[in-house]
Amino acid sequence: MNIINRKPKKKQNREKSHIPFRLNFLFFIVFALFAALIIQLARLQVLGGASYQAMVNSTDKTIVTGNVPRGMVLDSKGRVLVGNSAKSAISYTKNMNVLSDKMYKEANELTQYLTVKTDTLSKRDQIDYYLSNPANLKKWNAKLPKSKKVAADGSELSTKKVYQSTIDLVEKTFTGLSDEQKQAAAIFKIMSGAYQLSTVYIKNSDVTDKEIAEISEHLTSLPGISVGTDWERSYPNGSSMRSIIGSVSTESQGLPEDSLKSLLAQGYSRNDRVGTSYLEKQYETVLHGSKSQSEVEVSANNQILSSSVLFKGQKGSNLNLTIDQTYQTQVEAALKKIYNQAKTAGATTYSDGAYAVAMNPKTGAILAMAGESNDRTTTEVSDDALGVINHTFVMGSAVKGATVMGGLMDGVITPTDNTLPDTPIYLVGTPVKKSVYPVGTFSSLTAQSALEVSSNIYMMHLIMKEANADYVANSKMNMSPDIFTKMRGYFNQFGLGQKTGIDLPGEAKGIEGATLDSGGNTLVGSALDLSYGNYDAYTLIQLAQYISTIANGGKRMKPYLVDSIQQTGTDGSLGKIETKTAPTVLNTIDAPQSYFNVVKEGMYNVVNGSNAWGTAHTLKDIKPTLAAKTGTAQSFARTDPNDSTSAQVETVTSSLVGFAPYDDPQIAIAVVFPNLTSDDGHYNTLLAREMITDYYKLNNIKE
Template sequence: MKFFKRLNKPKTTQSILPFRLNVLLVIVFVLFALLVGQLAYLQLLNGTKFQAEVERSDKTVIAGNVPRGLVYDSKGRLIVDNEPSSAITYTRSATVKTTDMFQIANRLQKYIYIDDANLTARDKADYYLADENHYKKVQKIINRHLTEEEQQAEPERQEYRRAVAYVKKQHVTLTPEQQQAAVIFAKMSAAYQYSTVYIKSYQTTPQEVAQVSEHQTELPGIQVGIDSQRSYPMGDSMTSIIGKVSTEKQGLPDDRINQLLAQGYSRNDRVGTSYLEQEYEPILKGSKSLTQIAVGTNNKLTDSLQKYKGEKGDNLNLTIDADYQNKVDQAVHSIFNTALANGVTQYADGAYAVAMNPKTGAILAMSGVHYNPKTGKMTDDSLGVINRTFVMGSAVKGATVLGGLMSGAITPDNSVLPDDPVYLPSTPIKKSVYPVGTFGALSAQKALEFSSNIYMMRLAMRIGNAKYVPNSYIHIDDDIFQKLRGYYNQFGLGVKTGIDLPGESSGIEGATTNSNGIVKVGSALDESYGNYDAYTLLQMVQYVSTIANGGYRMRPYLVNSIQKTQNDGSMGAIIHQTQPQVLNRVDFNSSQLNVVKDGFYNVVHGNGGWTTAKQLANVKPAIAGKTGTAQSFYYDPDNPNNVDPPQTITSSMVAYAPYDDPQIAVAVVLPNLSSEKGEYNLSLIKSIITAYFDTDTKDN
């Protein structure tokens, strides 16, 4: 039996081996099948998707800038252009190193000159450390107190920041050539992968272009291109309205950077940063060109294909006639210079004027000059019309009278009120300019003609249901300010006008109660004749336009239309025409309106001894309007706690012409004069209205 057992052992081993091999073969087969299945899944079912992904990673689309849209006046005359010039550009590839850019900058500085006045200490440090030898030397110094483990653990960026700080402290001196190279290096470093930046884009000479072109093979990424700068063929009087465009170095403004990046801008793109350039940025910018570039395995450009050539920005046609604008500018400067020569501007802020079509809201002219009485410096400040506020005085009385008429405090047939001064306890007498007792009573029309402060105060007391006893506290409705301002707001006083410019002020409202929470009655009376709240001049012209056109508060606008440009540079199709927009209709009837219109006409054409603007009676066509004089105190920012500040006069006026079919509405203000003598407001109104009808202006 032992014999048979020995013979049976080999037989058992042989029978197990094929079984194991079969199992292994099955496993291999299953794995192979799974592999084939996965390959089929990748190749057959998702091959297109993955191929597209590969192609996407190998191809990149880069955007190129296009010229901004132009700006024309109402006659089609070019007032904002793009002035082309040769430019030196740099396109950064994917493989370029800091040391490469350092070498290119050193070569390029031999062929071009760049103003290095704005070279910063950080720019110098970055350039210095771009030299490998310098960086290694600085590395040793700043790391001498660190262990090897600490050096390895420190992030590379942190080490570089320490290196920059060290170099800045050393105040490294660069040669003039190195400073030039440092400026170039800083501009090149601002470029990101496959983006193009301007190394020199202004005042590039033909010699510089020739030199760069000749040595382009030793300057990888450097090219000769074209750039453009904003220019102003008809002068720069309107540049403050038009606004500014950022430089490539400035790039996107900090306060809008996230918003603009979300819209597809790049950080170094040029954008409108103020006023019309900013407001109409989406129109003026155009659409960038798109070029698809192919990158090989070595990250070198292998091909490029323009997918979209881009489209130049659309153009703006303004409501302003450049000739008329220049005449208004001259009038503002001339009148203020007259006041300057007469010695009444020692506290003055300047002079401002705005003209508008009262039927449409189209701005016809907008001008201003800001004056610094301490330095004597005078600067153009057209935007003061929308962003500066002034206490305008009696010019707002038309809104007070219409408020009284709409409230029922007076009626067109019964508007006479006593013209006795108002006496409040511990307060100077509140009266009009003319002597006490000049008039026993006045109608609303005569109160406007003679600019009676007393009438407006007594009207406000009626609106507020006041109980008045001379020399006693006046009990008046707690909401008197809300009532008065509610009427003023309907005309646009104290609210934004809606003009198509950013940065508009809504005005300044004075306090309504004292520290004890009691209504400031005296201030409410001051409010009634325009000597409390402050308004912009644009609000004033909107207010008088609302009276002139019969009660429609029109939205002011500067852009009349938006227009394409043909490929040959000629004007293309109008793609947007601004339509007049009524913001609200003031709820007065024609008989109520006629009370104020008659009063405004009499302000100029009345024959009373206290008629305030009869000097304009001979102007053709006939003018209607309202003068304003507000008394205030000069605030000296260098002496804010002055207990005895000098008193000043703000002189204003609103007007329209012709009085029976208004085509133009005007508002002017000369703040903080030291004397009301001189009638500068009347002279300025006369010049502006006369110039309008003498100028062949376009109908807006």
């Protein structure tokens, strides 16, 4: 038996995997990530599920404010000059993150029940409404070229830029909306302009009972829409004092641009109504009141869940003025009547108007303020009471009381030694400088007599003494170069050429004439003109302050219109007085009463003296007696008020200041009729008569 020897077979090699190691490693990482994700999901669900569910159900609380009516303006007797009248209104409160397509649908539905004005709709407003329809927006976006959607680097352009490009494209062929669509567009414009959780008025004037009824019936399908009331300013006395009281912006006008940042910082909204001029503006923070506050609870998906009132709001406080409306009306009527007399006489061809003011010389309280502005182009006359504080005029001799006081205070005359020559002034190259009466009428005058006859010559000699002038007739005269500073310094102490501080914005300071010629020399002739009121220009309120300072013996009082600020009660009635204006002495003239007596006596003689050249003797019959000083200044006006290059014509500005009763002054007045062709009608004294006698009658002042 053959034994066959066999070699043992070698084991065959195992077949290697065709999957690379890196791919296996990648699978491992994916598996690990999925495992981690599953673990994290389990942790969130099991361990944190309750807390995250609470976050979903959480709410946020926001404070929402609402407007309140403005405070009233009342006269010194408690009569309403400016109030608020309630009116029905349809309002819209904008929800959180409400989209334009929602407002589009709501605006369309509102047109079924409401008619609004469309005259303020612009083409852009109409296009915005048109594109708020999602179908229209999609259609026009599809027409945009790619370059209007994607930037050069391939990134998408902002939604704002794409929308603007869409508007530009639509605008090329847009022909406008139908009348019905314009109604919806006007409503949509108001709604889209509102801030989140703010309230705007869809319609707040001429809302009909039918509109209120139909909208009230469909409120459930009109989210954010409410039926309520709004207010608007009412003026029981018509246009009287409107230029003093000022104006309030509308909701559409909102905050004025010039004070936008300041008001926003104070908590105002852009569409808030605010005072835009004069008293309404000056006392805005007082009249505006405190807004209502409501706490609104908003869910995580921006839905309003509830609202609760935290503060009902406080209506604005009221202004109690120093003006008695009855007297104010009388002064306005007298001014209008007498100015019409001047027009009838042909004296107002170049006239700017006429102005009058009365104040209490002891306190500064304004008793009346009136003005007539004359449009020389149309000859129409309109109320311009603010001209009392913001128009300046060369007032003439009415300021001579300040000139005499300056001479007394400077020491060049005294109460017992104040006689000066009444000889005209002859300067080289200048017409003779004299008074209105014939040369030689008086050889000399006392200060009192100079005021009575309104001597320009006396005032010029007085200033020459103050300036240490070396006067020789028909020769060049030199003066101390500080004469203008000295004279104006005395005038300023009485308020002439200084802002009075009245509680109204826009007061003018006045205009000072030049003091030096082109060669740097003192304008001697102009200094002499200044001495009798024929150079610098002042406001009428400055004249009232000046004569009040004379009347009360040296205290320059700050004029004011608001006597007190009074709260409004919860029931709408007048509440307690918050603040009371205290009379303010701006400065006291450092002079003995004997100086003031000189000026007062002179002004007494202006009315009650016996000299034939006295300028206001026609007022002598008024009892109790008053003191006054008239003024007539040479002035100039353009023949064409709209052309600054047109020829100038010489005119006359007539003025008057006075106080009464003489022994116990309770009223000081100032009037001016600028740029008359003639003052033969003595309009200044006619108006003074009516202002004083009306005040006496109204306040039962008897001799």
